Amino acid sequence: MIYLPKDSIADTLALLKAELLQHSATVTLVAVSKQQPAAKIMQALDAGQRVFAENRVQEAKEKWPALRSVFPDSELHLIGPLQTNKIREALAIFDVIETVDRPKLAVALAAMMQKEGKFPACYIQVNTGNEPQKSGIPREEADQFIHYCKEELQLPVSGLMCIPPVGEDPAVHFQLLKTLAERHALASLSMGMSDDYPVALRMGATHIRLGRAIFGERA
Numbered sequence: 544m545i546y547l548p549k550d551s552i553a554d555t556l557a558l559l560k561a562e563l564l565q566h567s568a569t570v571t572l573v574a575v576s577k578q579q580p581a582a583k584i585m586q587a588l589d590a591g592q593r594v595f596a597e598n599r600v601q602e603a604k605e606k607w608p609a610l611r612s613v614f615p616d617s618e619l620h621l622i623g624p625l626q627t628n629k630i631r632e633a634l635a636i637f638d639v640i641e642t643v644d645r646p647k648l649a650v651a652l653a654a655m656m657q658k659e660g661k662f663p664a665c666y667i668q669v670n671t672g673n674e675p676q677k678s679g680i681p682r683e684e685a686d687q688f689i690h691y692c693k694e695e696l697q698l699p700v701s702g703l704m705c706i707p708p709v710g711e712d713p714a715v716h717f718q719l720l721k722t723l724a725e726r727h728a729l730a731s732l733s734m735g736m737s738d739d740y741p742v743a744l745r746m747g748a749t750h751i752r753l754g755r756a757i758f759g760e761r762a
């Protein structure tokens with residue numbers, strides 16, 4: 544699906560909010576602002592949107608300090624892969640890290656959190672489709688990895704995130720994530736993007752991550 548440029552981001556957000564309310568009073572709309580210019584993000588902020596996501600530490604560092612000086616109550620999620628050498632920078636800027644996906648990262652993250660005294664909420668990214676090119680802990684290792692992060696490393700894990708394979712029924716993947724979250728008593732379920740969020744809402748998403756549906760196609 545192609546998303547047209549939005550004349551009014553405020554109107555688009557109002558429509559989406561109304562749609563979300565029909566499903567649940569508590570689902571959080573995460574506005575994915577990657578590759579979107581600061582002017583468009585500012586329109587969303589002016590319209591009252593406060594939760595955003597970026598997929599690159601570097602890009603977030605370039606765009607967000609200025610925006611946050613105007614809107615200090617905004618919240619920023621990391622939804623792209625995190626390299627271990629970027630953890631310190633990520634801790635300085637992100638409130639939620641949705642992409643904890645491998646033991647090496649989890650260990651380094653736990654250590655740096657202690658060192659920096661910063662403890663953003665962590666979600667475990669699960670590669671529900673076991674796709675070789677995709678980030679996320681493989682499905683079969685997810686139980687053990689979640690346990691390891693929570694109990695051994697004492698990471699502040701509060702949710703799970705997934706990106707279903709293109710061309711497959713997303714419902715299967717959302718159900719898998721939901722079952723996993725229930726088994727580990729994790730409250731947050733970050734699932735659903737512009738093309739599949741209605742399915743995710745039906746399946747109990749607590750956070751949907753919308754980029755193009757809010758801002759139009761990326762540059």
Ligand SMILES: *Cc1c(COP(=O)(O)O)cnc(C)c1O
Pocket residue numbers: 575577598622623706736737738752753754755756
């Ligand atoms: C880009 C991205 C999104 C948003 O995708 P849209 O199709 O623009 O809604 C959501 N989640 C992740 C992890 C992304 O990288």
